Amino acid sequence: MSTGTRMVRLLGTVSLLCGILIVGTNLATSSRIRHNQEIIMRDSVAELLPGIQKQIIYAIEPSGELKIVAGIEAGGPRLFAGYDGAGKFLGVVIETSDRGYADVISAMYAYSIEKQAITGFKVVDMRETPGLGDRIRSDPEFEKNFEDLDATHPIKTVKHGTKKNPWEIDAISGATISSRAVGRMLAKSVEDVTPVVLKNRERIERGN
Amino acid sequence: MSEISCHGSGETAITAEGNPFRNGLWKQNPVFVMVLGMCPTLAITNSVRNAVSMGLATTFVMVCSYGLISMIRTLIPKQVRIATYIAILATAVTVVDYLVKAISIPIYVALGAYIPLIVSNCLTLERAEAYAGKQPVIKSMLDGLGMGCGFTIALIMLGAVREVLGAGTFLGVHLFGSHFEPWVLFLLPPGGFISLAMWLLVFAAWKERSAKRAAAAQEEAAA
Numbered sequence: 001m002s003t004g005t006r007m008v009r010l011l012g013t014v015s016l017l018c019g020i021l022i023v024g025t026n027l028a029t030s031s032r033i034r035h036n037q038e039i040i041m042r043d044s045v046a047e048l049l050p051g052i053q054k055q056i057i058y059a060i061e062p063s064g065e066l067k068i069v070a071g072i073e074a075g076g077p078r079l080f081a082g083y084d085g086a087g088k089f090l091g092v093v094i095e096t097s098d099r100g101y102a103d104v105i106s107a108m109y110a111y112s113i114e115k116q117a118i119t120g121f122k123v124v125d126m127r128e129t130p131g132l133g134d135r136i137r138s139d140p141e142f143e144k145n146f147e148d149l150d151a152t153h154p155i156k157t158v159k160h161g162t163k164k165n166p167w168e169i170d171a172i173s174g175a176t177i178s179s180r181a182v183g184r185m186l187a188k189s190v191e192d193v194t195p196v197v198l199k200n201r202e203r204i205e206r207g208n
Numbered sequence: 209m210s211e212i213s214c215h216g217s218g219e220t221a222i223t224a225e226g227n228p229f230r231n232g233l234w235k236q237n238p239v240f241v242m243v244l245g246m247c248p249t250l251a252i253t254n255s256v257r258n259a260v261s262m263g264l265a266t267t268f269v270m271v272c273s274y275g276l277i278s279m280i281r282t283l284i285p286k287q288v289r290i291a292t293y294i295a296i297l298a299t300a301v302t303v304v305d306y307l308v309k310a311i312s313i314p315i316y317v318a319l320g321a322y323i324p325l326i327v328s329n330c331l332t333l334e335r336a337e338a339y340a341g342k343q344p345v346i347k348s349m350l351d352g353l354g355m356g357c358g359f360t361i362a363l364i365m366l367g368a369v370r371e372v373l374g375a376g377t378f379l380g381v382h383l384f385g386s387h388f389e390p391w392v393l394f395l396l397p398p399g400g401f402i403s404l405a406m407w408l409l410v411f412a413a414w415k416e417r418s419a420k421r422a423a424a425a426q427e428e429a430a431a
Contacts, residue, residue: 011288018296040313127320
């Protein structure tokens with residue numbers, strides 16, 4: 001057997017074995033991972049809407065209608081409407097995602113219907129560079145962008161230290177790509193999802 | 209048995225002689241002797257919990273992949289050995305990634321970004337090339353276990369210094385009263401470098417002292 005054939009055979013066999021191992025582990029752990037992701041989602045919603053006692057999860061159907069779903073199984077963007085113990089409406093949290101520097105960044109943001117502004121932001125999953133891009137999860141200065149981010153105007157990420165308008169996000173110095181990804185995901189989600197929220201405002205506030 | 213030069217320190221010579229498990233633990237400790245795998249060493253050692261998790265994840269990857277690499281070592285053509293090692297290491301890392309994601313959310317949140325880095329940790333590839341690709345299965349797995357445990361111990365030593373000084377806690381338990389002012393610098397990247405330098409200084413001083421004592425004992429014996 002020639003060396004070339006040996007190399008192809010060996011690499012093919014190793015790749016096949018590796019593929020089987022990865023797929024097998026994925027299948028064996030997927031339900032548990034889904035369960036954990038659901039816990040992360042619920043915790044994130046609770047953090048973004050303090051005082052929440054009850055939540056209703058809505059999936060947005062392709063027709064633009066809202067459909068109540070049980071949990072994480074729904075595909076597409078979801079809305080989490082939060083209520084306190086007395087059933088009073090507290091606000092909505094919307095999930096969003098976009099491609100970051102290393103991989104897809106998944107996040108959630110609190111949207112105030114009254115102010116039509118983003119009032120909180122939390123990264124749920126990401127693979128951004130440790131020490132640089134991953135600061136979108138923990139940088140207190142970056143978090144300040146989302147205290148009252150105007151959502152009536154297209155959201156835009158600007159260079160660090162140049163933020164002038166309430167709809168702009170001040171990027172993290174050294175993590176421009178990750179900061180821009182956050183701006184993009186919010187701008188797109190606000191454009192696509194908030195009209196549905198505003199259209200169904202009464203229904204969401206009633207919780208049905 | 210041949211001597212293999214180590215990429216990390218540039219001076220250290222690694223021999224395949226001796227007990228492969230004990231070598232990794234101390235004599236050829238990957239962090240304090242070979243100075244390998246500095247990325248996770250400096251990045252995640254801001255708490256003992258992170259250090260233990262990263263150490264165990266790396267140990268698991270090394271033991272499993274070295275076993276497999278050693279098993280097929282005679283079948284691997286020389287030209288594609290690095291590609292084969294990386295495929296096997298990357299598979300083990302992906303498996304660990306899924307397992308951590310399924311087992312513990314706090315650990316996944318703390319280590320999520322670092323787990324994929326295990327595959328590019330020069331320690332894992334260096335030992336695959338220098339040891340597992342040449343030695344029998346059991347010895348290779350023992351080497352992986354020893355190196356992994358040595359790596360974990362080093363991370364814990366660094367993590368302990370940084371967590372105690374930087375947060376005033378050990379494994380999340382407060383050690384000092386409310387009057388303690390944490391030295392936050394130790395939780396930040398410069399704290400990683402300072403802690404590592406301190407440990408390296410301690411070991412260098414200890415090594416020098418031991419060498420002087422040995423030399424004195426030799427002189428005495430000769431006299």
